[in-house]
Amino acid sequence: MSALDRTSTVAVVGAGTMGQGIAQVALLAGHRVLLHDAAPGRAQAAAEAVAGRLDRLVAKGRLGAGDLKDAVARLVPAEGTADLAGASLVVEAVVEDLAAKQALFAELEAVVGDGCLLATNTSSLPVTAVAGTLRLPGRLVGLHFFNPAPLLPLVEVVAGAATSAEAVATAYDTAAAWGKTPVRCTDTPGFVVNRIARPFYAEALRVYEERAADPATVDAVLRESGGFAMGPFELMDLIGQDVNEAVTRSVWEAFFHDPKFTPSLAQRRLVESGRLGRKSGRGWFGYPQGSQGGARPGRGGVQKPEFPPHTAAPAVAPTSVVLRGDLGPARALPGLLRESGIEVRETAADGPGALLLPGGVPLRLADGHPMPAPGVRFDLALDYRTATRVAVAPCDGVHADAVEQAVGLFQALGKDVSVVGEVPGLIVARTVAMLADLAADAVARQVASARDIDTAMRRGVSYPLGPLEWCERISATYVRDLLEALHRDSPTGRYAPCRELRRRADAEGGVVSS
Known part of the structure; x- marks a missing residue:
């Protein structure tokens, strides 16, 4: 393991919210931390703000009083970059401007030793370009924390075109030693998460x-x-x-x-x-003055929803349906319907699976194809047993009775039902398919490993599954076919499945890609 020793000094340049958060993480890992900002007095004020947050951790019982005293003693405001000469790692968290970052690192390179690791916390600029003017570009690595840095576990460790393997290993192991979840990625637009x-x-x-x-x-x-x-x-x-x-x-x-x-x-x-x-105070939703910062539109608290989600009125469920063929990623539904007391009779069939409602109207999982009349689509769910809402979409001309039967069927399973417009792929299915497509493409282009991509999306933005895990669960074949149908409906290239996704789908079907 090549993590920095706890006796090593860490410097953080940029004393804003992100810089303060990174300084706090390094402090709690046991390092002496130098905090610098170009604005006079800002480093001192930031150090006091960090000390105040640590004090609140003591009040919550998450940090000992002795640990607080030691940490505050190790936090040193630095008025000039010359004061950073003894640092083993310098993390930059200044304004997202390429010229400003290049100038800062050129200044730092003239001060710190050749063995000092340099890291940029950029979220949008190429790490390669940030290092482009350095005498030793191999020691600069992207170390992208997520805000708030003390709370969010993910750190993207980004290798620029010139970054050495040693620099990546040290940055990765150091982030892990700090209690973070690091993932490796190459210097590509947006890195992994964005x-x-x-x-x-x-x-x-x-x-x-x-x-x-x-x-x-x-x-x-x-x-x-x-x-x-x-x-x-x-x-x-x-x-x-x-x-x-x-x-x-x-x-x-x-x-x-x-x-x-x-x-x-x-x-x-x-x-x-x-x-x-x-x-x-206003975006897609309104946020009245005095509303709770964490209040969600449509969820309790002092903030009431201007426009609550569409939820269908109670409907009568059919007493029986016919299962025709395989429902693919929704194949758990027949068992759930039987548990709820609805009779499910089965009949073999080729082609897309469906639940036939009384009167013969098919209820099918969204697959990217327009629904042939008459028919009703329902959306993909992460888990049909635990999902609390399902979207359904009637095709043009379907009788209102069939829509009510579809609504009642899912309500019988304890779900809220949202009736939405009939767009190919509905909502969850098309979103998950596109996430899986971009993730597969990133693997093929060696942006990051499949494991690191799934970890990044779960730990960085709290997805319930990594996109590639989800793709494997519902099958690459389903994802590919859905995207191909969307591409035929909207042939702009937006939905064309990537080569790696097609390869994975072919492998599931025993087809050898050419």
Whole structure:
């Protein structure tokens, strides 16, 4: 293991929120920490703020009084970069500006020893470019913490084009020694999380733009059916619409306007109107003055929802249905229906599986294809037993009785039901498929290993499963076929499945890729 010894000094440059958080993490790991900021007096004020947060940890019983005293003694404000000469690691957390970072590291290189590891906390700039002007670019590595750094476990360890294997190993092992969950990745736009997470927002915005569902309903479906901790619209409001849109635009431009990363016009208009989310008091949702910061639209507290998620009125469930063929990722449903007292008769059939409602109307899992009339689609769920909401979409012309039967069927399983517009892939299915596609492509391009990608998405943004774990659970064949159907419906390249996903699907079917 090549982690820095606890006796090594760590310097943090940039005393804002992120810099303070990184300093706190290094302090609690036992290091002496030098905290520097170019603004006069800011380092001292930041050191006092860190000490105050540690004091609150003592009050909560999460840190001993003796540990607090030792930590505060090891935290030293540094007024100039010359004071950082003895550091073994310098972590930069200054403004996201390439020229500013290059100038800082050039200044640091003239001060610290050749054995000092240099790290940038950039979330959007190329690590290769940050190191491009250094005399020893091999010692600069990306060390991307997530905010708030003391609480969120993930750290992306990013290797630039010139970064040495030794620098990556030291950064990785040090982050692990600090109690973090590090993942290795190459220097690619968005690294792992900000690259692969784009469809979580983009597909929700697309469903909204196609007027298939409102933001509150999309959020509820992805939380309560997909198992995500937050819905995309409330998460965009929390991050800040301007910040979220800027990251999307940055990744899109870095990939030379690849349609898979195309920004949303609806979000652009929101930013232009100044509706930036919680920080401005209004984004997709309203945040009245005095509302609880953690209140969720539609969930209790002092903040009441302006537009609650669409939830269907109680409906009568059919007493029996016919199972025709295999329901694929929804094959647990017949057993759940039997448990609820609904008779399920089976009949063999080729082609897509379906539950035949009384009258013969098919109820099918979303697979990217338009629903042939008459018919009703239902959305993918992380776990149909534990999901508390399911989205259904009737095709044009289907009789209202069939829609009510479909609603009643899922209500009999204890689910809330959201009736949404019939868009190919519905909400959860198309989102998960796109996440899996970008993750598979990143593996093929050696951005990161499959294990690190899944770890990053679970630990960095609290996904219920890593995208590749999810793909394996529902089958790469289902994901590929869904995306191919979406691509035929919208042939822009946005939904074209990547080569690696097609290879995985072929392997499931015993097909040898050419």
